[in-house]
Amino acid sequence: MAKQMTGAAMVVKALKDQGVEVVFGYPGGAVLPIYDEIFQQNEIRHVLVRHEQGAVHMAEGYARSTGKPGVVLVTSGPGATNAVTGLTDALMDSIPIVVLTGQVPTFMIGNDAFQEADTVGITRPCTKHNWLVKETDRLSPVIHEAFHVATSGRPGPVLVDIPKDVQFASGSYVAPKDAPTGHYNPPTKGDPDIIEALAEAMETAKRPVFYTGGGVINSGPGASKTLRKLVEMTGFPITSTLMGLGAYPASGKHWLGMLGMHGLYEANLAMHDCDLMINIGARFDDRITGRVQDFSPDSVKAHVDIDPSSINKVIHVDLPIIGDCGVVLEQLLDVWKKRGAKTDRAALSTWWTEIEKWRAVDCLKFTQTGNTIKPQHALSRLEALTKDHDRYICTEVGQHQMWAAQYLGFEDPNRWMTSGGLGTMGYGFPASIGVQMAHPDALVINVAGEASWLMNMQELGTAVQFRLPVKQFILNNERLGMVRQWQELLHGERYSHSWSEALPDFVKLAEAFGCKGITVSDPADLDDAIMEMINYDGPVVFDCLVEKHENCFPMIPSGEAHNKMLLGEDVDTQSAIKEGGAVLV
Amino acid sequence: MSPLKIKKGTSRHSAYDLRDHHDTEIARHTLAVIVDNEAGVLARVIGLFSGRGYNIESLTVAEIDADGHKSRITIVTAGTPSVIEQIKAQLGRIVPVHDVHDLTVEGPSVERELALFKVTGVGDKRVEALRLADIFRANVVDSTLDSFVFEVTGTPEKIDAFAELMRPLGLSELARTGVAALARSEKIC
Ligand SMILES: Cc1ncc(C[n+]2csc(CCOP(=O)(O)OP(=O)(O)O)c2C)c(N)n1
Numbered sequence: 056m057a058k059q060m061t062g063a064a065m066v067v068k069a070l071k072d073q074g075v076e077v078v079f080g081y082p083g084g085a086v087l088p089i090y091d092e093i094f095q096q097n098e099i100r101h102v103l104v105r106h107e108q109g110a111v112h113m114a115e116g117y118a119r120s121t122g123k124p125g126v127v128l129v130t131s132g133p134g135a136t137n138a139v140t141g142l143t144d145a146l147m148d149s150i151p152i153v154v155l156t157g158q159v160p161t162f163m164i165g166n167d168a169f170q171e172a173d174t175v176g177i178t179r180p181c182t183k184h185n186w187l188v189k190e191t192d193r194l195s196p197v198i199h200e201a202f203h204v205a206t207s208g209r210p211g212p213v214l215v216d217i218p219k220d221v222q223f224a225s226g227s228y229v230a231p232k233d234a235p236t237g238h239y240n241p242p243t244k245g246d247p248d249i250i251e252a253l254a255e256a257m258e259t260a261k262r263p264v265f266y267t268g269g270g271v272i273n274s275g276p277g278a279s280k281t282l283r284k285l286v287e288m289t290g291f292p293i294t295s296t297l298m299g300l301g302a303y304p305a306s307g308k309h310w311l312g313m314l315g316m317h318g319l320y321e322a323n324l325a326m327h328d329c330d331l332m333i334n335i336g337a338r339f340d341d342r343i344t345g346r347v348q349d350f351s352p353d354s355v356k357a358h359v360d361i362d363p364s365s366i367n368k369v370i371h372v373d374l375p376i377i378g379d380c381g382v383v384l385e386q387l388l389d390v391w392k393k394r395g396a397k398t399d400r401a402a403l404s405t406w407w408t409e410i411e412k413w414r415a416v417d418c419l420k421f422t423q424t425g426n427t428i429k430p431q432h433a434l435s436r437l438e439a440l441t442k443d444h445d446r447y448i449c450t451e452v453g454q455h456q457m458w459a460a461q462y463l464g465f466e467d468p469n470r471w472m473t474s475g476g477l478g479t480m481g482y483g484f485p486a487s488i489g490v491q492m493a494h495p496d497a498l499v500i501n502v503a504g505e506a507s508w509l510m511n512m513q514e515l516g517t518a519v520q521f522r523l524p525v526k527q528f529i530l531n532n533e534r535l536g537m538v539r540q541w542q543e544l545l546h547g548e549r550y551s552h553s554w555s556e557a558l559p560d561f562v563k564l565a566e567a568f569g570c571k572g573i574t575v576s577d578p579a580d581l582d583d584a585i586m587e588m589i590n591y592d593g594p595v596v597f598d599c600l601v602e603k604h605e606n607c608f609p610m611i612p613s614g615e616a617h618n619k620m621l622l623g624e625d626v627d628t629q630s631a632i633k634e635g636g637a638v639l640v
Numbered sequence: 641m642s643p644l645k646i647k648k649g650t651s652r653h654s655a656y657d658l659r660d661h662h663d664t665e666i667a668r669h670t671l672a673v674i675v676d677n678e679a680g681v682l683a684r685v686i687g688l689f690s691g692r693g694y695n696i697e698s699l700t701v702a703e704i705d706a707d708g709h710k711s712r713i714t715i716v717t718a719g720t721p722s723v724i725e726q727i728k729a730q731l732g733r734i735v736p737v738h739d740v741h742d743l744t745v746e747g748p749s750v751e752r753e754l755a756l757f758k759v760t761g762v763g764d765k766r767v768e769a770l771r772l773a774d775i776f777r778a779n780v781v782d783s784t785l786d787s788f789v790f791e792v793t794g795t796p797e798k799i800d801a802f803a804e805l806m807r808p809l810g811l812s813e814l815a816r817t818g819v820a821a822l823a824r825s826e827k828i829c
């Protein structure tokens with residue numbers, strides 16, 4: 056029957072029973088009993104991070120690249136508060152992670168004990184759910200429930216706070232199959248009537264578009280497969296949010312590219328002019344909609360989302376379908392085929408002709424001239440030289456992130472890790488470590504800005520210690536480039552504190568940690584330098600000095616509609632953002 | 641087949657836009673929320689309202705099923721139709737929430753609130769207070785030579801009305817419980 060063991064032993068046993076292979080963590084007084092258990096076993100690997108924020112982003116990278124929940128273990132007080140940014144990031148991007156925190160012993164809670172923090176209070180708004188476990192007997196059922204909640208419905212971060220006396224005390228262990236899962240079981244199947252109505256709308260649509268998001272990735276590889284089938288069979292164009300890149304391949308012939316604030320011209324105009332919008336697993340985020348009053352004014356809108364609160368939150372839709380993207384896509388494909396797999400071929404071909412005209416604008420064109428590397432050029436070369444590798448891409452936040460989304464092609468889901476909802480500078484480097492832990496032989500590249508990268512650069516120690524050959528591809532413009540761009544467009548070119556002053560010598564910095572540094576500034580040397588980075592068997596910090604004042608286009612100025620996009624060349628940057636838009640972020 | 645009749649362009653307006661032009665009417669709704677009676681559940685509900693900028697007019701909570709560890713939270717809130725829909729959907733996302741019922745739209749319901757009034761005064765005012773209390777079927781639950789404590793049960797409007805009447809007669813303290821409400825016919829939990 057139920058086995059007796061200490062709370063600390065239960066934690067490790069529960070993790071093993073949940074299939075956990077790796078834990079990202081950092082020890083401290085309130086988790087010592089758990090660390091003692093970790094020391095005495097070999098099944099679960101522990102990655103010692105250099106900062107708890109790093110641990111959470113690593114777990115996110117691990118989760119996003121594998122589809123499995125990422126696990127974090129940190130101590131009470133500062134350990135827990137350092138995890139808050141990562142938790143919020145995972146909540147915004149619906150990433151399943153389980154964070155275990157130590158807590159002061161139950162009899163000291165509330166006394167302002169050393170390293171006490173109200174962890175469940177602080178993390179309540181930035182977790183999907185959290186628990187403070189006060190009895191050892193409750194510990195294993197709660198940990199199993201935590202995994203269930205993190206991974207079912209709309210995924211997200213959960214936290215289990217474990218007082219030290221609960222770790223020391225003995226209790227009975229409950230295996231996952233015997234643990235009650237509670238009532239939390241969101242339905243995954245969509246309403247057949249509405250799905251039928253959507254299939255019907257697809258038959259007559261003249262200007263349809265698929266608009267897909269992170270929900271398709273989160274649903275698992277099966278969802279991407281079904282989506283691809285549906286797109287090929289219908290011949291409808293497809294665009295995706297930043298979060299959804301890779302669900303449909305960038306080389307696919309119906310691919311329009313990313314949409315949104317820095318999305319492609321053809322994608323945004325197709326969204327604006329469509330008559331049927333099929334949103335699968337995206338949430339009408341403000342980076343996507345622009346000015347909501349003018350968002351795709353003449354379309355019938357369908358929205359598939361597992362979270363009912365996403366429906367009609369920002370944009371009112373006609374066909375709300377609550378369910379898991381993969382399941383609903385199957386249902387939709389089935390119904391549409393049963394009804395005869397019909398589309399309005401003639402109208403579709405006119406629609407594609409129109410799209411091709413927008414495509415001909417070639418909104419991502421740039422000219423690489425002179426002795427300075429343009430960031431777009433650096434990414435185009437990175438794409439050319441790495442696209443045939445087993446490749447995973449992470450990013451930091453800023454211009455480089457948007458350029459990476461524009462100039463790199465994603466052929467499969469789970470290959471692209473970027474902080475979308477929260478926009479967390481410092482995300483990419485630790486995320487790349489988490490990805491590499493899960494895929495030791497893959498080429499894992501973090502496309503970074505120099506400023507973002509410095510926010511979690513301490514994790515170089517982790518990369519070196521665990522021999523993780525992550526490639527840090529830094530587009531160094533010596534600027535907080537995205538901030539500088541907004542100041543140019545919005546604040547009369549007054550560049551208040553948007554320089555990266557006193558930057559380190561990145562090569563020396565890399566060497567100080569025992570890894571390789573490469574610097575390149577001449578376009579003529581770029582390819583060789585990238586090849587050197589790829590071929591080096593170990594972590595590399597690649598300092599790519601790029602044009603300092605390049606702006607990221609296309610851009611929909613904040614507060615504007617999709618059809619008011621600014622294109623790259625010859626933009627009048629002075630009048631781009633109107634007063635009403637200036638208050639928006 | 642589908643009962644839905646979709647017309648092109650019917651979805652022209654976003655929720656924001658609706659708020660500006662069509663969705664401005666603010667209505668009061670009474671919500672019954674059935675939750676697991678566990679630590680922090682009330683904080684989750686209140687945190688949701690403050691974090692997302694919704695308003696709470698009144699809130700009551702108590703355990704209603706000790707064996708099943710369930711509590712019932714009755715929330716009176718106000719908002720435009722789209723805001724009310726969001727509130728309900730957001731409440732539904734909270735893991736220990738089992739059910740959310742909008743009693744205002746789900747058919748007839750009854751609402752009651754209990755209030756205690758301390759009215760201080762002597763002479764005519766004291767007599768008048770007692771006479772009005774009788775009309776409102778208030779109970780006298782305590783009295784001294786110069787004060788009464790009345791207990792009134794009724795709809796929030798009745799309690800408001802009684803408070804208005806007592807104010808000139810020496811109302812010195814008022815305590816209200818907030819609304820408890822039930823659907824009239826069907827059982828909801
Ligand atoms: C933690 C955090 N702080 C501040 C910001 C605001 N912010 C967004 S982009 C950016 C500049 C990023 O600079 P860099 O990493 O060099 O990238 P670049 O835009 O130059 O490519 C800043 C400060 C943020 N997103 N995250």
Ligand SMILES: [Mg+2]
Nearest residue numbers: 504505534536
């Ligand atoms: Mg920069």
